[in-house]
Amino acid sequence: MTVEYRGPQTLIQAALAAGEDPAAKARSLKALHQRWAEGTRIPEVVRPVVARSWSRAGALEKDIVPLDAMAIRDLRESNEELTSLVGLFKERLLSLATQAGNQLVISDGQGYVLWVLGPSTVRRRSDGIGFVSGARWRESDVGTNGIGAAMAEKVPVQIFGPEHAREEQHSWVCTSAPVLNRATASLVGTITLAGSFRTAHPHSLALVSSVAHEAEAALQAQHSLKLQRLELTNELPDGEFILTDPQGLVAASRGYSVGGHINLPVGLEEGHFWIAGLGAVDARQAAGGWIFTKTQHQLRLEMSSETLRQVIVHSHEGSTQISLSEKHWQIVNMLAKHPLGLGAEQLKSLWPASTPQVTIRAELSRLRAKLPGVIASRPYRLVAPIVRNSGL
Structure with a gap:
């Protein structure tokens, strides 16, 4: 029997029921994994989230080549949203992860692992399979795994033992949750609790899901505050206009029926544009963003x-x-x-x-x-x- 619970938006399924024997579960999954790896058909009893991941990723055997320390630092510094949440992740998850014999892994929206935190014994084991800072763990890089599946499904995912595509990961359980920017629906990063498959528990899935949604709420509050400041620091034009931040999040508008986000053209400069969702507009830079007004320029x-x-x-x-x-x-x-x-x-x-x-x-x-x-x-x-x- 699997354990299911409803998160804020979706039904989430744990890989292991409370009290279920991890070793016995791993043996049963090993046979299913072998049948899939030897052929093209995925056994019907495989959990749907795993079956979808196996279908997408295949049994990959690529070498894992991590980024160097400078590239890791650059990724951390350029991802202000994710970096601002690291303190929250540590506070909510690191102590519990350590007590459970797990490590806390924080990866970015591209799948690059940027922080690996927790017991040194677990980190040494993860070093042996390339689960290290600078490695990219998308499904297309290392096959089915917690980070890659959570990125693809956009929901929390628990991948247990032989549900992983690669055999060197079969002794692990990885419980991952994506962190989304709710305003743009973009992926900010993924948080993961990873350790021996013998530490698997359905509560881990509930925990990372809860912390991910707390992080999303914190990002939403940050964005709301930034947009309020953007509106207050700009002199707004008369008539119809839209004021956005550099990412296209709408801070204020008059006369336009728009949502909270506009897809701005790449390389936007001041001038006359036709923008999907707005139509023909004049674009000019504002203090910390853009102001769009209707243009008389001919289309x-x-x-x-x-x-x-x-x-x-x-x-x-x-x-x-x-x-x-x-x-x-x-x-x-x-x-x-x-x-x-x-x-x-x-x-x-x-x-x-x-x-x-x-x-x-x-x-x-x-x-x-x-x-x-x-x-x-x-x-x-x-x-x-x-x-x-x-x-x-």
Whole structure:
């Protein structure tokens, strides 16, 4: 019997039930691992999270080559979010890990191990399998393991004994939880309790999950404070605008319907841009971020071939390719043929006759959200001139 509990967002499954014999469990898993390693079929009794990881990673035998000390230091210093949480991880986990004969491992969003803390006896064992600072432990590097599986699944994961892909890890249990930036849904890092498989316990999974969510809440509080300071230290323009930090987290806005995060273009500079989610904007640097306002600069649209089904939005600063579904392509194509615009009733010909009007309007709303500032309503029409490439 496995132990399951619900974390804040998902159902999490421990590898071992309380009181279950680790040695017997390892023997049963060894046979399953051997069947998988010798063929391509994964036995049905393998836990789903492990089966998915085995399927993704395969039985890798790559050499593990850690980064040097200088590269490790650079990664630590450049990852301000993760570094700010190390004290919390030590306070919540290190003492308990040591008492249980485990080590605390902190890795970054790329899978690089940056801190290995805990009993020297455990660290010496982990040195022997390359589980050291500077090593990268993604599934694509070392096969199924706690860090890699937690990174891929974006949920806490416990990998026990022969559930690991590589045989040298079969004497270990690794209980890992990802730490996410909730504002951007990006992976900040992963925390892991690792030790002999004989120390496995379902409570370890609950513990790392709880600490990971505490860390995420701390990051959220940090970001909220930074965004408040950003709003207070900038003189905001009249009219419609959006103020963001350098990562695109929204500190303040007026007249825009946006969420808490905008995907900013790589290498953003001051000038005229078309930004997905905003439309045509003027971008200028603020104190600690960016301010975007609506621009009067002209846009030009290009429709690619029907095979590609793309609209290319050309602005003064460059071009943005927007992939479209078949239905969205049909709508844009029809609007391009009617520059004065069409009502929803006229566009209805693109759907079966029985399609409700509310369905059509909802699809049009989704398309306008995908191409903000490009399609006006009442009637629906393209607001920028459109050209077709030679492939049409």
